[in-house]
Amino acid sequence: MKIRDKIATAMVAICVCAILSVTLVNYNLSIKGLKQETNDKIQGIAAITAKGLDEWMAIQKTSLKEIASSLIYNSNYDYDYVHDYLERRMQENDGNTYYICLNDGTFIDGSGWIPGDDFVPTERGWYKAAVSEDELCISDAYVDARTGDIVITMSMPLKKDGAFLGVLASDIYIDYLIDVISKVKVGEDSYAFLADNNGNILTHANKEYNPSAEGFNNIGNIIDGKLANILAQDKPVLESREVTDFDGINRLFYFDDMEESGWKVGLAISAKETLKTVNNVAKLTLIISIVIITLALFISIYIANSTSKPIKELAMIAEDIGNLNLTKDIDVKNIKRKDEIGDIMRVYQTMIERLRSFMNNIKDVILNSENISQMIASSAQQVAAASEEISATIQQVAGGAAEQAEEAAEVVNIAHTLEEKLQDMVEVYKKTHESTKDMKRKNETGINTVLQIKEKFKENVKASTAVEESIEAISEKSESISKIVETINSIADQTNLLALNAAIEAARAGDAGRGFAVVAEEIRKLAEESGDATKDIGETIKDILTVISKAHETIASAGELVEEINLSVEETVGVFDTIKASSDETIVQIEALNKDILELEDAERNVLSAAENISAITQESAAGLQEVSASTEEQTSSIEEVTASIQELDDTIKRLAESIKVFKV
Known part of the structure; x- marks a missing residue:
């Protein structure tokens, strides 16, 4: 294609692009904006409609909550009271049926309906939903088999102070919503x-789509599921909303959610009426674009013819440069031109001169590069060898670090074992401390007991001394009695002799002395009896003296024994005092040991913490050394690659030197 044709084509293309750009801008600013405005307007209508329906639904919820609050406040769940109250509320809210199921299964309907025996309210969906959700719930819409009307059930749990009382529910006919939608x-x-939260149609302009005794029609099952596709889009544009409806008319479909129930309000708007203004603007823009493109074509041909001739001359100059012929300069006449062609000619001349200088510089650079690449290659080889040695050294260090990490882990294990032993030592200390305290208490009790025994022995010594003194007194008295007995015995002997003499004299006197002889005989007998008695007394006193002597010896032995016992008691007291001192010292030592154990525990914890830190640091060091080793290996590999690259660079420099030889300068 000739340069003239290219210029003409380029100019037409530029004009076309400019027109298309203007058209796109016009589309974005006017047509697209108009579409967006229309889209937002209709979406706003859907939102307003949904809000109006939401208000009605909110009133129904409020009514149910008011009834629940009243029942909870009064706390009167008598059948008649609840029935009368629900009946009054039904009269106030025509079209609603209120009923309640208490937690004991009692069912009360405001309409007075009494269920059969097979009716179990606690198994109904409205009851289970309120209990499981623990808040006000709205059931799916359903068709009343008796009236054919569409009904929903609202239910909510009754609770007072956290205690579950039952479930309050209401059957609501949605005739009001259907009437609002139709208007x-x-x-x-x-x-x-209108459709529910499952997409089931509740009311529609096409009677065939409306609910019947057989069930509901779902949005996904009509118009080939196109409405469901629109619903699935996040923010559908105007064009994607257009669908051929059931009656063959193209309509734009809009949806908005009812917040209170999750239902969807749908609007089907005639696409022809909605897009009439947009289509007119698009047609006018297309006509203007075609006229402008035609004018641009004629103007571009004229400009191309006036520009192509000097460009041919530039093509010849470029051909010489393309053949690497830099020996020719551009004609001075063309260089002095004052238009853009002259500017291009001057640029070409400058380029030729700079290429000449550039090629001369390249030759010098090639010579220097060859020398430098050889030096770099040699250095890279030395660095590679050093890197290999470093890598081997790091591998050894990493191995040592790994062993150190294992030893540090063993230290941590030993520290843990030491911690367990210290805990055992603390337990032993506690038991020893208690035993020592108990021993101290028993030692003090023993000292007190020994002191009491010592006092008792002192009293015993005093008593023994008193007994000994009494025995001495008895012995003395016995000796006195013995002397008296001896005297009496002597007197008896003398009396016996006197009585014998008297008897002899009485015999000599004959009858005159017979009475005296009788008296003398009686005296003699008394003297003999006295003698015998004194002998018995003497023997008894001897026995007493013998007993006293033995008692004296026994008391003397007992005294010695008491002295020995007293000495033993004194020694025992000393032993107990020694034990007490030892116990006190032991307690002091044990408490000191406890302090040492506590300090040892602190030190052990510090050691354990330090050991764990050392272990962690050692492991990190080992890992770091492994990474350093890997990095060193990668560096060695990189150096080898650099060496190879330097070799390739050297080969490239040589090829470049061969290549520039074709330039003519």
Whole structure:
């Protein structure tokens, strides 16, 4: 293609691009904006409609909550009271049926309906939903088999102070919502419809889509599921909303959610009426674009013819440069031109001169590069050898670090074992400390007991001394009695002799002395009896003296024994005092030991912490050395690659030297 044709084509293309750009800008600023405005307007209508329906739904919720609050406040769940109250509320809210199931299974319906025996309210969906959700719930819509109307059930749990009392529910006919939807005016060939949170249609302009005794029609099952596709989009644009409806009319479909129930309000707007203004603007823009492109074509051909001739001359100059012929300069006449062609000619001349200088510099650089690349290659080889040695050294260090990490881990294990032994030592200390305290208490008790025994022995010594003194007194008295007995015995002997003499004299006197002889005989007998008695007394006194002598010896032995016992008691007291002192010293030593154990525990914890830190640091060091080793190996590999690259650079420099030889300068 000739330069003239290219210029003409380029200019037409530029014009076309400019027109398309203007058209796109116009589309974005006007047509697209108009579409967006229309889209937002209709979406706003859907939102307003949904909000109005939400208000009605909120009123139903509020009504149910008011009834629940009243029942909880009064706390009267008598059947008649609850029935009358629900009946009054039904009269106030026409179309609603209120009923309650208490936690004991009692069912009370405000309409007075009494269920059969097979009716178990606690197994109903509305009851289970309120219990499981623990808040107000709205059931799916369903068709009343008796009336054919659409009904929903609201239910909520009754609780007072956290205690579950039962479930309050209401059956609500949604005739009001259907009436509001049917009265929504959104333009010619347009309508509104309503679907529940599952996409089941509740009311629609097409009667075939409305609910029946057989069930509901779902949005996903009508119009080939296109409405479901629109619902699945996050923010659908205007064009994606257009669908051919059931009656063959193209409509734009909009949806908005009802916050109170999760239902969806749908608007079907005639696409023809909505997009009429947008389509007119698009047609006008297309006509203007075609006219401008035609004018641009003629103007571009004229400009191309006036520009192509000097460009041919530039092509010849470029051909010489392309053949690496830098020996020719551009004609001075062309260089002095004052238009853009002259500017290009001057640029070409400057380029030729700079290329000449550049090629001369390249030759010098090639010579220097060859020398430098050889020096770098030699240095890289030396660095590679050093890197290999460093890598081997680091491997050895890493191995040592790994062994050190294992030893540090063993130190941690030993520290843990030491900690367990210290805990055992603490337990032993506690037991020893208690035993020592108990021994001290028993030692003090023993000292007190020995002191009491010592006092008792002192009293015993005193008593023994008193007994000994009494025995001495008895002995003395016995000796006195013995002397008296001896005297009496002597008197008896003398009396016996006197009586014998008297008897002899009485015999000599004959009858005159017979009476005296009788008296003398009686005296003699008394003297003999006295003698015998004194002998008995003497023998008894001897026995007493013998006993006293033995008692004296026994008391003397007992005294010696008491002295020995007293000495033993004194020694025992000394022993107990020694034990007490030893116990006190032991307690002091044990408490000192406890302090040492506590300090040892602190030191052990510090050692354990330090050992764990050392272990962690050693492991990190080992890992770091492994990384350093890997990095060193990578560096060695990189140096080898650098060496190879330097070799390739050297080969490239040589090829470059061969290549520039073709330049003519």
